[in-house]
Amino acid sequence: MKTAPRKTADLSAQIAQAIRDAIVSGELIGDARLPSEAELSDQFQVSRPTVREALKRLAAQSLIRTQRGASGGAFVNRLSFEDAYSQQVTTSTLLLSMNAVSFDTACEARYALERACAPLSAQRRTADQLATMRAEIFRQSQPGLTDEAFCASDVTFHRALVDGAENPVLSYQLAGAVEAMQPLMNMITFTARSREAIIGLHTRIVDALEAQNADAVDAALVDLEHYTRQLAQDVADRKRKPA
Amino acid sequence: MKTAPRKTADLSAQIAQAIRDAIVSGELIGDARLPSEAELSDQFQVSRPTVREALKRLAAQSLIRTQRGASGGAFVNRLSFEDAYSQQVTTSTLLLSMNAVSFDTACEARYALERACAPLSAQRRTADQLATMRAEIFRQSQPGLTDEAFCASDVTFHRALVDGAENPVLSYQLAGAVEAMQPLMNMITFTARSREAIIGLHTRIVDALEAQNADAVDAALVDLEHYTRQLAQDVADRKRKPA
């Protein structure tokens, strides 16, 4: 019999967890300096390399940063929205690419979340954000644009839509959903006609936002979702039964 | 003049990034075995401790796992929803606690996202999820429940609501928004009367879900958001001008 897996974690993992707990519980406040590696070795009764492995684990999560030199050391990071945002994007991207999430599932999630932002965006969008969106629409209408560039512009457009809600927590949460879709979107080849259709829907969205008409934004997003899923469906069909 | 900050990253960070890129780009596929630490030392021309620090960084992001023993080594992790989920929760929790996000901002984001799930949940919720929600409502009605236990039950209730959408990507994205709010919610003291009101709203939500009435779910969520924000407002007022 194997009595419980006995998951004795590595020392470095244990130490990382102990420090992480201290940070999460507020025992170690932002910008506080941790003891030096030598002191931590003493405290935890392990060697310095082991302590260092623990610290690198925390650094990988943006929980601490390190500085060399006198009065240097490891400091508790005041997690910025940017840091959290980029972590969110890489995690989401990997999750979508490695877990074989269907395009429909990802797409459904993305548009459900985006529609959640729409009413707030319609209410609060700034002139600046409207300008960004119109600029991206213009870019999307340029002939000779690669599919990748079209997708990248699409991401920028939708990020502006999300940012319009003027809620950093929403922007952060949505970052993953929107950007992680990009690799999936890149599998679609956009014909001139489909680009035109998307640009038309984007224009409807901006116009509705400018008019602060939340219902119209929602309706346009619903149409855009359907159209996007239809495009993906066509790609799948064509693959199954090529010309 | 300082020409560009010259952020020469640590060797371990560079190596971690190189391997990360290989994973993200699909060059290293899931469950693939990385070269041994000794081989990596050779390839990157650094010492083994440096390689190990790099590997620990990747392990902290659940990108790899390591196994000791003969045919052991570092393997590319097939990122599971659970892993991504827990990372999402810790990042979100830290972000909310360290960035002094206002209760209103967090609450607005949370309910906006939850309402995004509501229509899908109303359509797809299983009997199992409804039962979970009703069980939590019953637990919430028990007298003598601590505020913390009440909050925890609240989280379980809302997670069931989100899971009802039967979209793992949505569940993953929402995990952070819902669970990260818990520390903020814990600052609220729930009177018998406010608990009763919340339980009433929860019941409205479950009933509407059971009836597959999306609009009614949405309306109940709107009411719940307003009520929650009112409670937080009361706490803030009471603190400013105590009895």
Add this chain to the structure above:
DNA sequence: AATTTTTATTTGTCTGACATTTAAAAGTCT
């Protein structure tokens, strides 16, 4: 007083060793 030099501290990196775990190979017995 301002500038330069020195010094001490701390992280970054290396070398080499040993401990521990684990799967596979080799050996042994029935």
Add this chain to the structure above:
DNA sequence: AGACTTTTAAATGTCAGACAAATAAAAATT
């Protein structure tokens, strides 16, 4: 031959001690 035990080799985990490099503070110099 087949099942069991023992040995072995490969890999990660951990340690100790050293030196390099960066950096801020202290000391010395102009």
